Amino acid sequence: MTSYANTRGMQYTRQTTCYYKTCIPHHWATIRIEKGVKKPQPQMLKSPAANGIIERDETPMEKEIARLHRVDFEFSDIFYFCRKGFEAIVEDEVTQRFSSEELVSWNLLTRTNVNFHYISLRLTVVWVIGVIVRYCFLLPLRFTLAAIGITSMIVGTTMVGQLPNSSVKNYLSEVVHLTCSRILVRALSGTIHYHNKENKPQKGGICVANHTSPIDAIILTNDGCYAMVGQVHGGLMGVIQRATVKACPHVWFERSEIKDRHLVTKRLREHVADKSKLPILIFPEGTCINNTSVMMFKKGSFEIGGTIYPVAIKYDPQFGDAFWNSSKYNIVSYLLRLMTSWAIVCNVWYMPPMVRKEGEDAVQFANRVKSAIARQGGLTELPWDGGLKRAKVKDTFREEQQKNYSKMLVRNGSIGNLSTGTESD
Numbered sequence: 001m002t003s004y005a006n007t008r009g010m011q012y013t014r015q016t017t018c019y020y021k022t023c024i025p026h027h028w029a030t031i032r033i034e035k036g037v038k039k040p041q042p043q044m045l046k047s048p049a050a051n052g053i054i055e056r057d058e059t060p061m062e063k064e065i066a067r068l069h070r071v072d073f074e075f076s077d078i079f080y081f082c083r084k085g086f087e088a089i090v091e092d093e094v095t096q097r098f099s100s101e102e103l104v105s106w107n108l109l110t111r112t113n114v115n116f117h118y119i120s121l122r123l124t125v126v127w128v129i130g131v132i133v134r135y136c137f138l139l140p141l142r143f144t145l146a147a148i149g150i151t152s153m154i155v156g157t158t159m160v161g162q163l164p165n166s167s168v169k170n171y172l173s174e175v176v177h178l179t180c181s182r183i184l185v186r187a188l189s190g191t192i193h194y195h196n197k198e199n200k201p202q203k204g205g206i207c208v209a210n211h212t213s214p215i216d217a218i219i220l221t222n223d224g225c226y227a228m229v230g231q232v233h234g235g236l237m238g239v240i241q242r243a244t245v246k247a248c249p250h251v252w253f254e255r256s257e258i259k260d261r262h263l264v265t266k267r268l269r270e271h272v273a274d275k276s277k278l279p280i281l282i283f284p285e286g287t288c289i290n291n292t293s294v295m296m297f298k299k300g301s302f303e304i305g306g307t308i309y310p311v312a313i314k315y316d317p318q319f320g321d322a323f324w325n326s327s328k329y330n331i332v333s334y335l336l337r338l339m340t341s342w343a344i345v346c347n348v349w350y351m352p353p354m355v356r357k358e359g360e361d362a363v364q365f366a367n368r369v370k371s372a373i374a375r376q377g378g379l380t381e382l383p384w385d386g387g388l389k390r391a392k393v394k395d396t397f398r399e400e401q402q403k404n405y406s407k408m409l410v411r412n413g414s415i416g417n418l419s420t421g422t423e424s425d
């Protein structure tokens with residue numbers, strides 16, 4: 001009996017174990033899957049920090065330290081500055097704007113994530129076919145169109161420049177610029193969507209736009225003519241500048257003149273004062289940003305006066321990366337990358353004209369225009385200077401934080417002294 005009971009007990013144990021190993025896990029997994037389907041998925045945060053490595057606390061220094069409800073300096077204040085320093089070391093919001101943005105999915109061009117070198121043989125074959133198409137078919141055709149466009153620009157503007165100043169000369173100049181710009185856009189297989197054309201910049205105004213690439217100017221002149229502002233260059237660019245300035249009132253500066261702010265402002269004001277001249281095209285950031293954000297606008301463009309016509313430009317990186325990382329690629333390598341991409345697709349939004357309000361200084365006006373462009377283009381607005389791409393952080397930034405902290409302590413100290421009935425020296 002004992003052996004029989006033991007045998008039956010062992011059989012029951014094995015059956016029970018088998019049931020728990022097979023039936024219960026499957027039943028539990030089914031329930032979890034059903035709950036997962038029924039349970040609404042949390043929405044992804046749309047803030048810029050959601051796409052980063054770390055989640056930042058954007059609480060201002062004054063509010064965060066004021067939570068302690070105290071008056072004088074305490075050693076624990078150091079932790080706030082240490083945390084901000086660690087956040088900047090792990091993932092700062094400035095230097096990542098000077099490199100190509102990461103793509104959600106691979107576009108069969110150069111990989112942006114170095115961790116993925118090989119996925120499958122099928123994708124590799126498709127990529128090789130794409131390389132053959134882009135380099136053997138698209139590149140020669142695009143190079144031919146680019147050569148035709150540049151040659152036509154130089155010859156056409158030189159011929160128009162020989163004519164006396166008149167409405168006919170202005171008309172022919174616009175025709176040459178528009179035609180050649182459209183040829184150059186075709187050389188990049190450009191697909192551009194222009195929105196709100198009723199807000200296009202008018203003569204005597206100033207067009208300001210965010211800056212991603214040297215081709216931003218071609219993208220805009222594909223839909224209208226502008227007077228360019230920039231430094232005199234040598235080589236092929238210098239030949240184009242000298243030819244175009246004969247037919248159109250572009251504003252080119254010598255290297256020695258570009259550092260003289262008063263001289264630059266004077267020449268731009270003279271241009272804006274003449275309502276018969278084309279609108280000036282300016283990129284106030286002063287450098288190329290990677291199509292994800294808008295950085296600080298230089299105030300010089302907003303001290304000239306006149307009407308500002310904001311323009312937001314947003315490229316689609318799935319078809320080709322238009323951002324020029326000048327610290328990594330020279331202009332020849334960059335143009336080769338552009339002409340071997342699938343296409344250049346972008347959206348351009350013309351925004352309502354803006355004027356400087358009464359009592360508003362140039363910096364405040366620049367920030368207001370920058371905010372409007374960032375909202376329209378779906379870009380992140382950053383207060384930092386784009387010059388940080390090549391220069392170190394100025395001491396004034398650190399000194400400003402120190403002054404803000406000192407003012408906060410002085411203000412809290414005064415309030416604390418008043419509440420305790422004492423006087424501050």
